[in-house]
Amino acid sequence: MGAGNEGAGEVVAAGESAAAQALLGRTVASFAGEMYAQFRCVPVAQCVPLPANVTPVQGASCFVNPMTVLGIVETARAEGHAALMHTAAASNLGQMLNRVCLEDRLDLVNIVRSDDQERLLRSQGARFVCNSAAPSFDESLSAAIAATNATIAFDAIGGGGLADRILAAMEAVQARKATGYSLYGTSTRKQLYIYGALDTSPTILRRNYGAAWGIAGWLLPQFMQRVGPETVARMQRRVMDGLLTTFASHYAEEISLADALDVGEIMRYAQRATNRKVLIDPQKSRD
Numbered sequence: 001m002g003a004g005n006e007g008a009g010e011v012v013a014a015g016e017s018a019a020a021q022a023l024l025g026r027t028v029a030s031f032a033g034e035m036y037a038q039f040r041c042v043p044v045a046q047c048v049p050l051p052a053n054v055t056p057v058q059g060a061s062c063f064v065n066p067m068t069v070l071g072i073v074e075t076a077r078a079e080g081h082a083a084l085m086h087t088a089a090a091s092n093l094g095q096m097l098n099r100v101c102l103e104d105r106l107d108l109v110n111i112v113r114s115d116d117q118e119r120l121l122r123s124q125g126a127r128f129v130c131n132s133a134a135p136s137f138d139e140s141l142s143a144a145i146a147a148t149n150a151t152i153a154f155d156a157i158g159g160g161g162l163a164d165r166i167l168a169a170m171e172a173v174q175a176r177k178a179t180g181y182s183l184y185g186t187s188t189r190k191q192l193y194i195y196g197a198l199d200t201s202p203t204i205l206r207r208n209y210g211a212a213w214g215i216a217g218w219l220l221p222q223f224m225q226r227v228g229p230e231t232v233a234r235m236q237r238r239v240m241d242g243l244l245t246t247f248a249s250h251y252a253e254e255i256s257l258a259d260a261l262d263v264g265e266i267m268r269y270a271q272r273a274t275n276r277k278v279l280i281d282p283q284k285s286r287d
C-alpha cells in the first residue's frame with residue numbers, strides 16, 4: 001500500500017503545460033496520497049504552491065489537520081450551533097482548533113484526559129477545558145456547556161462512553177432551561193460527530209438524552225466533496241495565510257524513510273501521544 005496522505009517538496013521536473021512549467025523550482029504541497037516517497041509525480045491541479053518563505057518541512061502537514069479544523073468549524077456553523085465541543089483536545093489538531101476558535105471568537109469546550117493537557121491548552125488561551133480524568137468532570141462539563149450553549153461535539157476518540165456522557169450533559173443543560181416536561185426530552189438538536197478512532201472499542205450509548213440527537217461519522221475528503229471547490233479554496237487560502245502561525249504543526253523529531261519501516265520506530269511513532277508527532281524526511285539518511 002502506498003502510504004502518506006500529504007507532503008511537501010521542491011518541484012524538480014514538470015510536464016509541458018504552462019501551469020506545470022510555472023511550478024518548476026517552487027516548493028509545493030500535495031494531498032495526493034502515496035506521499036512517503038523521495039519523488040512523487042502528481043497532477044498539477046493537486047499541487048498547492050507554498051508561499052516563498054515556507055520550507056517543505058513547514059508545509060508538510062498543511063492539508064489534513066488544518067483543513068479538518070476549518071471543516072469542523074464550517075460544519076458547526078452550517079448546522080447552526082452557537083459553540084462546539086472537542087475531545088482529545090490537546091492533540092496537534094486540537095491545539096490548532098483552539099487557535100482558530102480564539103481567532104473567530106467561537107466558544108470551544110476542550111475535553112482532555114490529564115492535568116498536563118489542561119495546563120497546555122489553558123496556556124494557549126483556552127477558556128473551557130474539562131479533564132475527563134478528574135472526579136469533577138461531569139460538573140465541569142455541565143458548567144462549560146451551560147456557559148457556551150454548545151450543542152455539537154467532534155469526537156476523535158470514538159470508543160467507550162465519552163460520547164454518551166457528552167450528549168447526556170448537553171441534554172441536561174437544555175432540560176434545565178425547558179419550560180415544561182416532555183417524555184421525549186428537549187427539542188434542542190444535539191449532534192456528535194465521530195471523526196477519529198483513538199479508542200477502537202465499541203461506542204457505548206445509554207440514550208438517556210431524549211430523541212433530538214444524532215451521531216455520525218465525519219471525514220475531511222467527504223466534507224470537501226460536500227461543500228464544493230469554492231469553499232475548499234477559501235479554506236485553503238486561510239490555511240496558507242496562517243501556515244507559520246495558526247496552522248503550524250510541531251514535530252518532536254524527524255526520521256528517514258528507512259526508519260519509518262523499522263518496527264522499533266513504528267512502535268514509537270504510532271503512539272499518537274500529545275506533542276509527539278514525527279516528521280518523515282525522505283531525503284534524510286538513516287541514523
Ligand SMILES: NC(=O)c1ccc[n+]([C@@H]2O[C@H](COP(=O)([O-])OP(=O)(O)OC[C@H]3O[C@@H](n4cnc5c(N)ncnc54)[C@H](OP(=O)(O)O)[C@@H]3O)[C@@H](O)[C@H]2O)c1
Nearest residue numbers: 068088090091092093156195196198218219220272273274
Ligand atoms: N476525520 C478526519 O477527516 C480526520 C482528519 C484529521 C485528523 N483526524 C483525527 O484527529 C485526531 C487527532 O489527530 P492529531 O494528528 O492531531 O493527533 P495527535 O497530535 O497525535 O494527538 C493525539 C491525541 O489524542 C490523545 N489520545 C490518544 N489516545 C486516546 C484515547 N484512547 N482517549 C483519549 N485521548 C487519547 C493523546 O493524548 P495522550 O498524550 O494522553 O495519549 C493526544 O493528545 C486523530 O484521531 C486523527 O485520526 C481525523
